[in-house]
Amino acid sequence: MTEKAVQADGICKTYKGFFGKATKVLKNITLEIDEGEIFGLLGPNGSGKTTLISIFSTLIYPEQGSLCILGLDGLKDTDRIRKLINISTAKPNFPWSLTVKENLRHYGMLYGLYGSGLSQIVRDQIDAFELNDFQDLKFEDLSTGLKQRLSLAKAMLNSPRLLFLDEPTTGLDPDISMKTRHLIGKIHKEQNITVLLSTHYMPEAEMLCDRIAFLRKGEIVALDTPQNLKNHLGLGEKVTVQFLGGLDTAELKRVPGVLSVSAFPGKVEIVIDRNAENLDRIVKLFAGAKILDISIKEPDLEDVFIELAR
Amino acid sequence: MNWRGRLNKYLASAYKNWIISRRNIFTLFELFFWPMISLLSIGLLTRFLKVDEGMGSFLLVGAIALTILQVAQIDVAYVLLFDMWSKSIKNTFIAPVHSYHLVFGALLFGILRGSVVFLILVVVSHYLFGFNFLAGGLLPVLIFLAGVFATAAVIGIIVCICILTFGQKADVAAWSLSGLILLFSGIYYPINVLPGPLQTAARAIPLTYFLEYYRSVFIPEPHNLALGALLAALYLVIGLVLFDRAIERARRTGIMLRLSE
Numbered sequence: 001m002t003e004k005a006v007q008a009d010g011i012c013k014t015y016k017g018f019f020g021k022a023t024k025v026l027k028n029i030t031l032e033i034d035e036g037e038i039f040g041l042l043g044p045n046g047s048g049k050t051t052l053i054s055i056f057s058t059l060i061y062p063e064q065g066s067l068c069i070l071g072l073d074g075l076k077d078t079d080r081i082r083k084l085i086n087i088s089t090a091k092p093n094f095p096w097s098l099t100v101k102e103n104l105r106h107y108g109m110l111y112g113l114y115g116s117g118l119s120q121i122v123r124d125q126i127d128a129f130e131l132n133d134f135q136d137l138k139f140e141d142l143s144t145g146l147k148q149r150l151s152l153a154k155a156m157l158n159s160p161r162l163l164f165l166d167e168p169t170t171g172l173d174p175d176i177s178m179k180t181r182h183l184i185g186k187i188h189k190e191q192n193i194t195v196l197l198s199t200h201y202m203p204e205a206e207m208l209c210d211r212i213a214f215l216r217k218g219e220i221v222a223l224d225t226p227q228n229l230k231n232h233l234g235l236g237e238k239v240t241v242q243f244l245g246g247l248d249t250a251e252l253k254r255v256p257g258v259l260s261v262s263a264f265p266g267k268v269e270i271v272i273d274r275n276a277e278n279l280d281r282i283v284k285l286f287a288g289a290k291i292l293d294i295s296i297k298e299p300d301l302e303d304v305f306i307e308l309a310r
Numbered sequence: 311m312n313w314r315g316r317l318n319k320y321l322a323s324a325y326k327n328w329i330i331s332r333r334n335i336f337t338l339f340e341l342f343f344w345p346m347i348s349l350l351s352i353g354l355l356t357r358f359l360k361v362d363e364g365m366g367s368f369l370l371v372g373a374i375a376l377t378i379l380q381v382a383q384i385d386v387a388y389v390l391l392f393d394m395w396s397k398s399i400k401n402t403f404i405a406p407v408h409s410y411h412l413v414f415g416a417l418l419f420g421i422l423r424g425s426v427v428f429l430i431l432v433v434v435s436h437y438l439f440g441f442n443f444l445a446g447g448l449l450p451v452l453i454f455l456a457g458v459f460a461t462a463a464v465i466g467i468i469v470c471i472c473i474l475t476f477g478q479k480a481d482v483a484a485w486s487l488s489g490l491i492l493l494f495s496g497i498y499y500p501i502n503v504l505p506g507p508l509q510t511a512a513r514a515i516p517l518t519y520f521l522e523y524y525r526s527v528f529i530p531e532p533h534n535l536a537l538g539a540l541l542a543a544l545y546l547v548i549g550l551v552l553f554d555r556a557i558e559r560a561r562r563t564g565i566m567l568r569l570s571e
Contacts, residue, residue, distance in 0.1 A: 063562070093401075095396045
């Protein structure tokens, strides 16, 4: 039987303002994450992703529900849990005037590392995250991408069994985002750690995650593998064809991999499973018509949520 | 985890404070500028008022005690202030650390800085005002400094608790609380000149007793060092317990997260 990295049952969290105004940010979250899995949390801003990750990482506590992290009580065994987990956050912040190396040393010391072992782990993380050329730069002088790499390096100092990544590519350039995703994949593959990743980006979740939970207004509205979610929700790539002439839409719907067809005068929108190699068959069905334009759009988070909201 | 690992959890805060202080030119203001201003202004006042040697030592001991207290207490408070200003508190509290790791690590650095300031002030007060701080021997000096540093630790802990309870705006406490010590614990005057209720408050502050003890070296007066030491130890233990509770409360209320955003 697969060990559970996270078992959450009925987690609720409310933030109370100074004058007593309460905002319920998590509502009855029940979730299990297997050890060794990369699990994605998707949702728009304010959906509760950061709060949920903060609760799972014991940074803050829920007011209701039970939580088990790596077999330990998430509300009582917090000190033991903190030795086994770590976190890297979006827009990471560290003491400004400490260099990359000094920051890693400082946080390594907080985890009880010492002597040559500490120096070796700091060197290993600097190598692993390609920070060699920047190790003596102060945090305030680092680019956003380098700050993110430092944050990931910090998160690996204690060789965690469970790693929380809260929007690790937010604000990064596309090439740095891709590099960061590859680093995350590499860490997971080489060290077989469980990763809980929150993100805005559907491609990131698709690339990295074994399963995804969608959060909206503090509730999980869907939970499955990325492929199953898209299939289930009919959220493949949207192919829009503008044409002149006739088209047999019933035939179109029978093409394997076609998830849905919406016909309009002179235009048809076809949602296809992006893994199915069926574009050629679809185009052949337009043999009796004159194609004016074809566009292909990948599903994005917005599509998913629009669908989930129906 | 062996003793070196446990020790490093304490030293982490001292390491961070040391590097940040080393890189900040304004640290010189904390170490030299303000202490010298304080000592020189009080020293010159004693000349202007033509006070006798005993009264001069009374005032200079107060000035030096307050200066060291301010330096050491801000170092303890810095353990959270630096994290709060750089919005990196969550990185500290995601690690398996407790209040005592943070406080004693930062206090260690505070003692180091406070001792440097003390030595400078002792030398300057000797050459400029003829005051020999070591007249009673080394032991009374060490006991006096221990009392000042213990009081500084308690004030630093109170600042940390304020930050975790009230959020960023509470950082003003870091510079305000030592003002209360100045008023209540007999820095520049004996506490018997205070109104009755304030004398009671003064008697609740450990530094009051350590000041009376050290001044008795120069002006023989009764003192109750044991009570001062007991209060200091009691406040430290209570402070650490309350600090840990403030951390837990900040986790429950979510302030811990907001302080990092």
